[in-house]
Amino acid sequence: MGEPSPSSIRERAYGPTFWLAYVANALFVAATSMLVRYADFVTYLGGAEGKLGLIVGTGMVGSLTMRLLQGSGIDHYGPRRVWMFSLQLFVISAVSHLWIDSVAGPSVFLARTLMQTSIAGVFGASITSISRRVPPERVPEIIGMLGSSGFLGLLVGPQLADFICREQPIGRLQLDRLFLCMAGLSLLALIAAWRATYGQTQTPTGRRPRSWAVLLRYRPTAMMLVAI
Numbered sequence: 001m002g003e004p005s006p007s008s009i010r011e012r013a014y015g016p017t018f019w020l021a022y023v024a025n026a027l028f029v030a031a032t033s034m035l036v037r038y039a040d041f042v043t044y045l046g047g048a049e050g051k052l053g054l055i056v057g058t059g060m061v062g063s064l065t066m067r068l069l070q071g072s073g074i075d076h077y078g079p080r081r082v083w084m085f086s087l088q089l090f091v092i093s094a095v096s097h098l099w100i101d102s103v104a105g106p107s108v109f110l111a112r113t114l115m116q117t118s119i120a121g122v123f124g125a126s127i128t129s130i131s132r133r134v135p136p137e138r139v140p141e142i143i144g145m146l147g148s149s150g151f152l153g154l155l156v157g158p159q160l161a162d163f164i165c166r167e168q169p170i171g172r173l174q175l176d177r178l179f180l181c182m183a184g185l186s187l188l189a190l191i192a193a194w195r196a197t198y199g200q201t202q203t204p205t206g207r208r209p210r211s212w213a214v215l216l217r218y219r220p221t222a223m224m225l226v227a228i
Helices: 007-015 014-045 049-077 079-099 107-131 136-164 172-196 213-217 223-227
Strands: none
Touching: 007 014, 014 079, 014 107, 014 136, 014 172, 049 107, 049 136, 049 223, 079 172, 107 136, 136 172
């Protein structure tokens, strides 16, 4: 048996599985980019800019925590389970905003934290799922191609959010429609991701190295400094 030809590798890399994941990522980015109107939600509930910053900042704690844990979680449960779970968590966190009527209590902080946590989980699991399907030398290419779907989502999401909130002053009905639209796009992304990963299984691993140990051993110091 000879080595697979470049054409067969390309066919596997850009087959139906990839394009379903591409659609799922574009839909999800469109949903998350609708958060450009999140400030209107906080303002409607009586919160000022300081409260908005506190809510968003608290949510980022969940995102950072998820990024520390998602590596071992993906290794243990597989990217498919983490991907599906994170998409469902985003839908729940988006819909939960329909019942939030104050920025004074903990509910808005919890909902935002769950939302940011789910976003980190979706991106980490989707990239891992796609990159595992190709040889190591093709990983940068496939991640770059998948990343282009995010630009499509960024083009659509804010425009859709502006269309929903086009009437002034912005009322509760518009904001509810905003979060329902985000949840709807995420549900479509969930269907596409489920189909893209259909049949993928992973046996839980017994050995789970500590995230901090892995980070210290393989830390990309220069890349982290550039990112900061």
